[in-house]
Amino acid sequence: MAHDAQLYPADRIARAQKAAAEAGLDALLISPGPDLRYLTGYQALPLERLTCLVAPANGDPFLVVPLLEQPAAEASPVGGLGLEIVGWRETEDPYALVAGRLPVGPEGRVGVDNHMWAEKVLAFRAALPGVEQALAGEVLGALRMRKSAAEVAALREAGAAIDAVHAAVGQWLRPGRTEREVGRDIADAILAAGHETVDFVIVGSGPNGASPHHELSDRVIGAGEPVVVDIGGTMPSGYCSDSTRNYCVGEAPAEYLRAFGILLAAQTAQCESVRPGITAEQLDAVGRDLITEAGYGDRFIHRTGHGIGLETHEEPYIVSGSARPLEPGMAFSIEPGIYLPGRFGARIEDIAVCTEDGGDRLNLTPRDLVRLDG
Ligand code: ZN
Ligand code: ZN
Numbered sequence: 001m002a003h004d005a006q007l008y009p010a011d012r013i014a015r016a017q018k019a020a021a022e023a024g025l026d027a028l029l030i031s032p033g034p035d036l037r038y039l040t041g042y043q044a045l046p047l048e049r050l051t052c053l054v055a056p057a058n059g060d061p062f063l064v065v066p067l068l069e070q071p072a073a074e075a076s077p078v079g080g081l082g083l084e085i086v087g088w089r090e091t092e093d094p095y096a097l098v099a100g101r102l103p104v105g106p107e108g109r110v111g112v113d114n115h116m117w118a119e120k121v122l123a124f125r126a127a128l129p130g131v132e133q134a135l136a137g138e139v140l141g142a143l144r145m146r147k148s149a150a151e152v153a154a155l156r157e158a159g160a161a162i163d164a165v166h167a168a169v170g171q172w173l174r175p176g177r178t179e180r181e182v183g184r185d186i187a188d189a190i191l192a193a194g195h196e197t198v199d200f201v202i203v204g205s206g207p208n209g210a211s212p213h214h215e216l217s218d219r220v221i222g223a224g225e226p227v228v229v230d231i232g233g234t235m236p237s238g239y240c241s242d243s244t245r246n247y248c249v250g251e252a253p254a255e256y257l258r259a260f261g262i263l264l265a266a267q268t269a270q271c272e273s274v275r276p277g278i279t280a281e282q283l284d285a286v287g288r289d290l291i292t293e294a295g296y297g298d299r300f301i302h303r304t305g306h307g308i309g310l311e312t313h314e315e316p317y318i319v320s321g322s323a324r325p326l327e328p329g330m331a332f333s334i335e336p337g338i339y340l341p342g343r344f345g346a347r348i349e350d351i352a353v354c355t356e357d358g359g360d361r362l363n364l365t366p367r368d369l370v371r372l373d374g
Contacts, residue, residue, distance in 0.1 A: 274359025
């Protein structure tokens with residue numbers, strides 16, 4: 001399912017052009033990455049040579065590609081969009097080519113891809129003197145965070161794939177093995193479960209669990225140590241998975257069990273509070289207040305969650321200070337954590353989708369501490 005007309009509908013460029021016009025942008029300049037894939041279905045490699053979708057607020061969009069990339073672009077979903085593909089020769093200046101075709105004068109304003117390389121941003125600045133550059137993400141983020149039914153289905157498929165890996169962690173996680181050994185087995189399983197790429201594997205045993213973005217180390221996992229396993233990958237559809245569960249072989253320390261119980265109550269309350277109209281900061285507070293009342297407020301050291309789609313981290317962020325009301329179709333993680341430096345950490349993470357009727361969780365494996373047999 002590299003390209004699916006429902007997942008990547010042909011009207012997205014037109015919708016982005018309309019949104020750009022409403023935002024006062026004369027054009028969007030989109031380089032290879034998630035925005036280009038969202039708009040066209042084209043999974044182009046980011047290279048030093050310029051590939052750029054040019055979407056004027058008024059006028060026909062076109063794709064500028066190096067001549068040697070043109071056959072690949074034409075064979076990609078772009079070929080089915082009826083979009084003009086403009087190949088540039090090795091000795092041509094592609095930035096001048098874009099500037100010459102772009103209906104924007106001095107005092108104009110263009111939106112550049114949030115992930116565009118700085119050297120390309122600066123080359124466009126030089127080719128379009130006097131034209132203000134803004135972030136295209138301000139326009140595209142608003143489109144991308146409201147998922148279609150097909151996108152939610154793709155995220156659900158990703159969720160089921162990562163759930164299958166969590167369900168099998170007991171095969172590999174044992175005292176005496178290192179985090180890295182366990183992580184290699186998990187990475188193989190992420191691919192075997194249908195992902196195209198492994199994006200991250202966190203196996204945080206004992207004190208390493210207190211570092212939220214710890215990945216893997218050669219630390220040997222001991223009996224009675226809680227282990228945080230946070231894993232994710234990207235499916236052939238382009239959509240990502242991300243889920244965290246907590247494991248222990250043997251009996252976990254009493255204070256860990258107390259903290260874990262509070263964490264589970266907080267995460268459950270947050271998942272049950274998802275509904276249209278609740279703001280991102282209100283949803284964050286639902287869990288943070290419970291954790292704070294239990295005395296661990298200063299141990300919950302990150303936001304509650306992040307949006308997810310073609311990127312693992314995208315809008316909307318579930319964070320204090322964001323008054324953004326949630327809307328049906330928004331998909332995001334709910335992943336509170338409690339971290340006691342030098343001792344242990346715990347995090348529980350599900351992807352949830354806001355629907356008219358409340359929250360719909362895409363990760364369904366048991367959230368309680370998973371007790372494994374040594
Ligand atoms: Zn995660
Ligand atoms: Zn996450």
